[in-house]
Amino acid sequence: MVTLRYDEGTVRIDGDGTERLASLSFVEADPRSESHRAPAFRYPFLRRTCRDRGLAVEDRVLDTPAVDGLSTTYELRGYQREALDAWRSHGDRGVVVLPTGSGKTVLAVGAIAALETPTLVVVPTVDLLDQWHEELSAEFGDATAVGRLGGGVQRIEPLTVATYDSAYLRAEDLGNRFGLVVFDEVHHLGGEGYRDAARLSAAPARLGLTATFERPDGEHEVIETLVGPVVYERSAEDLAGDHLADYDIRRLEVPLTPEERDIYERHQQTFTEYLASSDIQLRSGSDYQELVKRSGSDPKAREALLAKQRAREVMMNAERKLTVLADILDRHDGDRVIVFTAYTDLVYDIAERFLIPPITSEMGTDERREILDRFRRGDYSRVVAANVLDEGVDVPDANVAVVLSGSGSQREFTQRLGRVLRPSDDGGRALLYEVVAEETAEERVARRRR
Known part of the structure; x- marks a missing residue:
């Protein structure tokens, strides 16, 4: 009989018949324990392989007590039900791609209620940690305790919410305690360190949630191995009107001032001349990283990089953008408006000029939350x-x-658009303005994200 155990972030395999699994590419011999080992995330495949090969199995991997009575008051919308059905038909594994504001949390709650198994939810920020903890406590708190790992609290319960940092640091400790892992904003799992949160987990069921799955570095392919492929995807355009607000996107171009134009052209020329002389073509993020690497030892490369940064600051913070912003704010005096920038200094400039509450990463969580609550x-x-x-x-x-x-x-743009797509009571259309400095590289930036 083959015995499967969870041990040190792996599945340890021993007993009669082990040699019939040793041929699998991911199974390695372990002389220390005179057994074989496989990555923990391969556990469901190992168990299925034993069954397919007629091997008797003593399964000691998961330490997951039953969690009964998990029910939800949510009624899934049509597309949420389709997504859940697609995920379940794929063996309770895979990624669901839905736009911001479409209720990915509701879908996950439905999955947790359907499986009634201990569940770990992994999130990228403390803000989301708080939100998920409140959501799960409201839905399932009468049936089971809800724990949290992160934000100064380290408490594991049958339902637990953890930040990616905490899940990564405690990956071995968490590896066999949960039957389902939900990765919110699953594209973060492509990061080298965070992968252990999935790699060292034996949870058979895995659900990834995101609005934008593909990563520029191609590491979404790793996510497919650890969580499963995309099993369901709908865009904002697909859901607009019926489930999300109809929306328009308006692009407004503004000229640089003569002074800004002079500074921009001068620095941009320094950058482009260096590219031409060094035979570098910026076709991908790796090309840009090559330039950054060179700047550590090549003064000309460093000068070019600083020039590019200065040109970008000029076009991104163009003075006439604020004139356009003033017009937009006057036009939408009765609307609820979010203004996005790339630079914190501009946030504070706008806050002072227009008496608008600022929200930046420099502020504490409580202060940001207070502003959003008042909004x-x-x-x-x-x-x-x-x-x-x-x-x-x-x-x-x-x-x-x-x-x-x-x-x-594209991810940033999709997230920002999603902030205005929740349907309103009056059924009004949402509106996103893009304000772009004309005849600058920002025009290409805008095309790329669209």
Whole structure:
């Protein structure tokens, strides 16, 4: 009989018949214990292989007590039910891609209720840790305790929410305690360290949630190995009108001032001339990293990199963008508006000029939460933020977004658009403004993210 045990982040295999599993590419001999080992995430495949090969198995891997009575008051929307069914038909493994505001948390709650197994939810930020803990406590708190790992608390319960950092640091300790792991914002799992949160876990059921799955570095392929492939995907366009607000995107181009144009052209020329002389073509993130690497030893490369940064600051923070912003704010005096920028200094400039509450990463969690709560209550009708609201924060409903500056990331743009897509009671359309400095590299940045 083959015996499977969880041990040191792996599945240890011993007993009669072990040699019939040793041919698997991921099974390695362990002379220390005179057994064989496989990565913990391969546990479901090992168990299935034993069954397919007619091997009797003593399974000691999971230490998961039954969790009964998990029910939810949510009624899944049609697309949420389709997503859950697709995930279940794929063996309770895989990634669901849905736009921001479409209720990915509700889908996960439905999965937890369906499986009634101890569940670990992994999230990227403390803000999301708080939100998920509150959600699970409200839905399932009468049936079981809800633990949390992160934000100063280390408590494991049958339902537990953990940050990626905590799940990674305690991966071996958590590895056989849960039958289901939910990875919120699953694209984070592509990071080298965070992968252990999935690699060292034996949980047979895995659900990844994200609005944008593919990573520029291609590491989403690793996520498919650890969690499963994309099993269901709907875009904002698919859900607009029926489940999300209909929306429009308006692009407004503004000229640089003569002074800004002079500074921009001068620094941009320094950058492009270096690229031409060094035979570097910026076609991918790895090409840019090569330039960064060279800047450590090549003064010309460092000069070019600093020039590029200065040119970017000029076009992203163009003065006439604030004139356009003033017009937009006047036009939408009765609307709920979120202004996004790429630079914290500009956030504080806008906050001072227009008396808008700022939200930045420099602020404490309690202060950010207080501003968002007042925005939710209607005490504030507008806020301005740098990247801190792009992901991992429960942002109150708004119907107008203004992107004054940002990266070429499709993920960032999708997250920002999603902040205004929750349907309103009056059925009104959402609106996103892109304000772009004309005749600059920002035009290419805007095309790339769209």
